[in-house]
Ligand code: HEM
């Protein structure tokens with residue numbers, strides 16, 4: 001149960017740390033990619049890979065509001081939300097529309113990262129750690145995907161920031177504050193419990209993602 005009856009815990013610490021680290025690292029990857037600082041670019045890229053893979057795992061094993069099954073709703077629920085949503089009551093986690101934006105954000109970032117792992121630049125000097133496993137031409141295609149999906153990601157992120165701004169300003173829901181503190185205001189008479197998460201699942205996720213990221217960084221060459 002919540003200790004504070006006016007507010008309820010809506011986001012677990014992993015979702016929050018994931019979010020703010022992702023923004024920081026995305027900025028570093030963008031800046032270093034444009035400036036061809038490949039050392040830093042790859043480090044930021046690996047960290048983003050680890051974060052996003054952990055978030056996907058957490059979407060199945062995390063707290064109530066982190067789970068895909070909880071926030072991915074069909075078209076009926078989305079239409080009902082759009083028709084009846086009065087802006088009064090904050091959602092218990094992502095709303096039916098926002099849920100799909102999470103999938104869009106995670107997908108574009110995962111595709112950029114996966115493409116980056118196989119990418120090769122024009123003269124073959126810079127490459128991702130898995131580029132040796134594919135031909136030069138395939139590496140170039142990965143590179144093109146890396147760049148074009150990056151541009152698509154900027155559009156998706158732009159929409160994301162506009163949507164958050166809309167809720168924040170016009171609906172007066174402090175979504176940004178909730179993503180920082182993990183808490184949101186409880187609507188009048190709302191019986192909802194704090195989110196809970198399993199430390200065992202978190203440890204399994206961290207260990208698994210750590211091992212996978214290490215294997216990826218070493219190009220799956222363990223000799
Ligand atoms: C979300 C994460 C990432 C973002 C936002 C990102 C973004 C970028 C950008 C903006 C460029 C410059 C493209 C250009 O103008 O030439 C670039 C190039 C590159 N990135 Fe990433 N990147 C990410 C992850 C990764 C990862 C994980 C790797 C591999 C470890 C990687 C490897 C490369 C390589 C090898 C290039 C040079 C390719 C070329 O010039 O065609 N990137 N990236």
Ligand code: HEM
Pocket residue numbers: 015018019022023026055066093094095098102105106109157160161164175176177179
């Ligand atoms: C300053 C800019 C940003 C602000 C203020 C912001 C704010 C937020 C807020 C408030 C949420 C929770 C939405 C809800 O209540 O349903 C959220 C979710 C999310 N944001 Fe952002 N965001 C920003 C930039 C970004 C960027 C740059 C990325 C990607 C690189 C991103 C990726 C995500 C993802 C994946 C989620 C889903 C969180 C989860 O369930 O794990 N955001 N953002």
